[in-house]
Amino acid sequence: MKDIARRAGVSESAVSFALNGRPGVSEATRARVRRVAEQLGWRPSTAARALSGEGAATVGFVLARPAHTLGVDSFFLQLVSGIQEVLAERHLGLLFQVAEDVADECAVYRRWWAEHRVDGVLVADPRAADPRPELLDELGLPAVVIGGAPDVRHPGLSTVWADDAGAMASVVDELTALGHRRIVHIAGLPDLAHTRRRIATLRAEAERRGLGEVRSVTTDYSDTEGAAVTRRVLGGSPPPTALIYDNDVMAVAGVAAAADLGFCVPQDVSVVSWEDSALCRMVTPRLSALSRDSAAFGRTAARELLALLDGAPARSVGVPVPRLTGRGSTGRAAPAGGRRVRE
């Protein structure tokens, strides 16, 4: 920068003004400085910038999930790639960290805050009794909660949310229209806010419609638990005629487990996956799934965070309701007692 100042024949401050688009230099000088800077391939040192109060030009993202459920999910990489896309436009960096659990995640936020490492954070997987909004509010760290319900208690946080309730209602609509009355929802982690929302909505919808045998079972999202729960519920009497899985991995594992028990999909039991991916298109039958655009979700979240960093007030925005892509795994409910069971 000193070099630029020297070569352009002005002071360092002038260079700073010129390069940051601030008033205080003539257009001629600005252009000259810009040219010299370009020639020299100059880029501001983020460290120096951060030190003089400009912020770290970095956004943080912590993922707190058990390690074994990490790789399975296609959702997060898509999400991150969407986030990236928006951040890259402004040359903001994404600091990524994997944490053990929420407590660990909070520690990371504290550290980042103390070290002035990030200007804001994206919070994933909001939970029941989540300590994170509280903490971030306290630290004054701008944050966007991804997938959370609008949270009136923490007006400082923005929220980007998918309408799980609406989506669940539409799935139940679809299934009841096909004659299903015994539905089991193989849900995800019980602590997650969206898991609770889905469960609550399912129960409400079932009551509204007078459906008797409808329930949710929580899992850890793994194929193992998905298969185990499937075996368990299909062993009940009478077994459900429709299964809703909270992710694609469990849905696929569930179909395999069902097949092992002699249940045909969709003749004996219909299956819906709450997550669309290549997986759903690779198995036989292809799975009917709720498609959402995870990358777009990430983009929206990142944009909200940028707005927050620009000083805009926090707000809550929704992303489109995921829609059900019907494929071969959903069909009319089997008439009561008509299911085939392997002897």
Add this chain to the structure above:
Amino acid sequence: MKDIARRAGVSESAVSFALNGRPGVSEATRARVRRVAEQLGWRPSTAARALSGEGAATVGFVLARPAHTLGVDSFFLQLVSGIQEVLAERHLGLLFQVAEDVADECAVYRRWWAEHRVDGVLVADPRAADPRPELLDELGLPAVVIGGAPDVRHPGLSTVWADDAGAMASVVDELTALGHRRIVHIAGLPDLAHTRRRIATLRAEAERRGLGEVRSVTTDYSDTEGAAVTRRVLGGSPPPTALIYDNDVMAVAGVAAAADLGFCVPQDVSVVSWEDSALCRMVTPRLSALSRDSAAFGRTAARELLALLDGAPARSVGVPVPRLTGRGSTGRAAPAGGRRVRE
């Protein structure tokens, strides 16, 4: 820090010495300073540290892959989580970026370098005629190439490599022992170095054994291409009796495609997936797969980078040869002409 100095009754420099374990203060003072710092919940500002020449305490990782192949692969999230694990021990941050292509990736390195944003980088997916080692050498940015062959031309870069050649040889061993002589390798992106290594090894092994009909077909790793190629090669006459897929996604898609054509796995055709994951265990039959520990791969790479940052000389380390986990998708080769084809 000023506060600490005041409360501990020493100068700021003494605090710096004490906290960084440098000589120049008595043990008594050091302990006192440490205590006060802890009390105050002090953490050094990364920005200030970086500015005074300590480095950014951050490692960069760029992923340059077509967006649609991103979410599918379980490999990367596992890898990153392994990397993280090691970096976290030293409180190093991981700056993550998704790039369009290698040129874009190079631009990111240049920017990071100019902005002093990272102390080193991890380079994934080494390619044939890869410009990145050259660039990183030129910039003097410490780097570890993940999955690259040891590169003698760039002695500044460390390399962490998996023995693809050995693994391929063992797979061919296994298949020929089962009587397979017509093998098709559905490979990944043709530019990737490890794709080339696998292809070359397969050819060499085939020649060594006098196997006639052995070839590799490159793809973009997607389920779509995996299925398409499978259909194409199984339509040949005579069709191969064994298929080796370079990732799990294609293998699963391939099995489905084979089933569509009336080929039974493993009676008509054996399938091996070069990537083990929940996916391989979810389909019927369960897929025989090469298992490697991606997280451990990431940990090793991160450790190598740390060593580099500590001033150790660059070196090349191997990770264990992935071993073939036999499951239901491999069996004896069908006798020539004995395959069933749907009429």
Add this chain to the structure above:
DNA sequence: TCTTGACACTCAAGCGCTTTAGCGAGCACC
């Protein structure tokens, strides 16, 4: 002619830390 003010720019302080040079005290040694 003198004031006023806008404008283009410079000066210098300061962000929070590291680090080199230096200083005084205490000690050993000849």
Add this chain to the structure above:
DNA sequence: GGTGCTCGCTAAAGCGCTTGAGTGTCAAGA
């Protein structure tokens, strides 16, 4: 008793940038 050394510490500069206060110039207005 002086010299030379080590030890524990302080003072101050500097990393690269931003920024508020200040300076000089020129043109318009009184």
